[in-house]
Every structure is written in structure tokens, then in C-alpha cells.
Amino acid sequence: xxxxxxxxxxxxxxxxxxxxxxxxxxxxxxxxxxxxxxxxxxxxxxxxxxxxxxxxxxxxxxxxxxxxxxxxxxxxxxxxxxxxxxxxxxxxxxxxxxxxxxxxxxxxxxxxxxxxxxxxxxxxxxxxxxxxxxxxxxxxxxxxxxxxxxxxxxxxxxxxxxxxxxxxxxxxxxxxxxxxxxxxxxxxxxxxxxxxxxxxxxxxxxxxxxxxxxxxxxxxxxxxxxxxxxxxxxxxxxxxxxxxxxxxxxxxxxxxxxxxxxxxxxxxxxxxxxxxxxxxxxxxxxxxxxxxxxxxxxxxxxx
Ligand code: CP
Numbered sequence: 239x240x241x242x243x244x245x246x247x248x249x250x251x252x253x254x255x256x257x258x259x260x261x262x263x264x265x266x267x268x269x270x271x272x273x274x275x276x277x278x279x280x281x282x283x284x285x286x287x288x289x290x291x292x293x294x295x296x297x298x299x300x301x302x303x304x305x306x307x308x309x310x311x312x313x314x315x316x317x318x319x320x321x322x323x324x325x326x327x328x329x330x331x332x333x334x335x336x337x338x339x340x341x342x343x344x345x346x347x348x349x350x351x352x353x354x355x356x357x358x359x360x361x362x363x364x365x366x367x368x369x370x371x372x373x374x375x376x377x378x379x380x381x382x383x384x385x386x387x388x389x390x391x392x393x394x395x396x397x398x399x400x401x402x403x404x405x406x407x408x409x410x411x412x413x414x415x416x417x418x419x420x421x422x423x424x425x426x427x428x429x430x431x432x433x434x435x436x437x438x439x440x441x442x443x444x445x446x447x448x449x450x451x452x453x454x455x456x457x458x459x460x461x462x463x464x465x466x467x468x469x470x471x472x473x474x475x476x477x478x479x480x481x482x483x484x485x486x487x488x489x490x491x492x493x494x495x496x497x498x499x500x501x502x503x504x505x506x507x508x509x510x511x512x513x514x515x516x517x518x519x520x521x522x523x524x525x526x527x528x529x530x531x532x533x534x535x536x537x538x539x540x541x
Pocket of ligand 1: 289290291292293294364373497498499
């Protein structure tokens with residue numbers, strides 16, 4: 239069985255194929271053909287052990303537009319609360335003849351673990367601070383749509399790199415495509431050996447923005463911290479928040495991205511998030527076509 243567990247397991251050709259397939263689905267959606275019969279025989283379970291707005295709705299829409307049968311499972315309202323294990327939960331769902339599982343889970347490696355214990359294609363929709371592969375794919379797809387080939391672009395990922403699955407998956411995806419990648423944030427929120435992934439660290443936001451073509455702004459993930467890593471939100475915003483004044487002080491127009499959810503006024507001001515430089519809602523729009531492509535390509539190996 240084939241899975242999408244992380245960008246770490248893909249190569250450059252896989253990414254190109256996903257993007258070409260997504261181009262096709264985006265064209266279909268833009269022609270107002272909202273539904274194609276491609277996955278008519280496939281049943282997909284979306285199982286979410288962590289909150290989500292974009293990823294959950296985007297996968298569900300992608301599945302419905304491909305005509306798959308869809309069941310949704312939220313751990314909070316399930317028998318997980320009575321002590322049922324992950325493997326038992328998923329095997330019970332699979333016994334109802336489910337072919338694919340899209341899973342978000344707070345534990346890093348949960349999807350990898352599951353793929354070794356159940357007979358279904360697993361799609362990782364975010365596993366703790368580890369990977370969020372479809373987010374990285376839609377991010378690169380959105381850069382490609384806005385600026386052309388990702389290969390020669392300078393991309394800075396700003397914020398809480400330490401706790402971010404979006405950062406790790408983006409680093410893998412961008413490096414595979416030959417982009418130049420820097421991370422920028424407080425030292426306490428940057429993993430110690432991040433340079434081993436081929437990225438540079440820049441702790442001065444203005445310098446990072448002067449260098450880049452694209453800045454991907456991340457949220458500080460307080461929910462993944464036992465202690466406060468940074469003195470105060472105000473100090474974080476002063477040093478690592480992007481605002482219109484800062485962007486206007488650069489001698490070029492850079493592209494602003496954010497995976498969401500945004501903390502307006504913390505890592506990004508509203509006049510930047512809602513500006514022409516921001517492609518935040520294009521990222522969300524592209525998420526549906528990219529997820530359609532991922533599901534289609536995985537399902538073609540099941541049939
Ligand atoms: N970008 C992202 O994963 O958003 P959600 O947590 O709302 O799915």
C-alpha cells in the first residue's frame with residue numbers, strides 16, 4: 239500500500255507529478271465542474287485527533303469533488319474518550335470497508351505507526367511537530383503559481399520553527415525543488431541542528447526579508463510548549479512580526495504566505511495579511527486541487 243506520510247519520503251519527480259495532476263484538477267474546478275467521477279469506488283475516512291479548519295474541510299471537499307464516499311471522525315466525540323486505542327479505532331473504521339485514512343494526530347510519527355499496523359492507504363494531515371506534507375505541497379504549488387519554478391527562489395520561513403510541522407515539511411519540499419531556504423525566529427524557537435537540513439539561520443527579520451522572494455509567516459504554537467520560550471508576545475511581535483511599514487522599507491515586493499490560523503497583530507498585521515502581497519487565501523484555494531491530486535494518485539494504486 240502506498241501512503242503520504244511525509245515529504246521526507248518523496249522525490250522531486252513525485253512533487254512534479256502531484257503539481258501537474260493538481261493543475262488538471264484546478265482547471266476542472268475553475269471550469270465550474272465541481273465534481274468528477276474519478277474516486278467513485280473509494281471510501282475515505284478523515285480521522286482528526288486534533289483541531290483543524292482548513293485541512294479538514296479541504297480534504298473533505300477534495301474527496302467529495304472526486305466523488306469518493308466520505309466518513310468523518312473527530313476524536314473528541316468518539317470512543318477514544320472511553321480508552322479505545324488508535325489501532326483499534328482505525329481497524330474498526332476499516333472493517334466498514336474504508337480504503338483510505340486521512341489522519342491528523344498530536345503525536346509525531348502517528349501516521350508512520352498506523353501504516354505499519356493497518357491495511358489502508360494513510361495520508362498524514364499533520365502529526366504533532368513532525369510533518370504536514372499536504373500543507374508543504376500546497377505552499378510550493380502556490381509559490382510556483384505566483385512566481386514560476388520554485389527552483390531558484392529564496393524562501394524564508396519565519397517564526398516558531400521548533401514546534402512547526404509546516405516548517406519541516408516546507409524545508410524538505412523546497413530543498414527537493416532546489417530553492418534556497420532560510421529560517422528566521424528567536425534562537426529558542428529554532429532547532430539546534432537545523433543547518434544539517436541545508437538551511438541557513440537568520441535572526442534579523444529585516445535582513446531575512448531583504449534576501450527573500452517569499453516569506454512564509456508561522457504562528458507561535460503555544461499549545462506545544464511546556465514553558466514560555468520567549469519573554470513576551472509583544473517582544474516577539476516587535477522582533478519577528480511583519481507589518482506594512484517593514485515591507486515598505488524593502489526595495490522590492492516580496493510574497494507573503496501563512497498556513498493559518500493567523501494570530502493577527504502578532505506574527506502578521508491585518509494590513510499585510512489582507513494586502514495584494516499576501517497569497518494566504520490562494521494557498522487555501524490551492525489546497526483543494528493539491529489534495530485532490532494526492533488522493534487521486536494514491537487511489538490509483540489501490541484500484
Ligand atoms: N494550515 C492548517 O493546517 O490549518 P488547520 O489547522 O486549520 O487545518
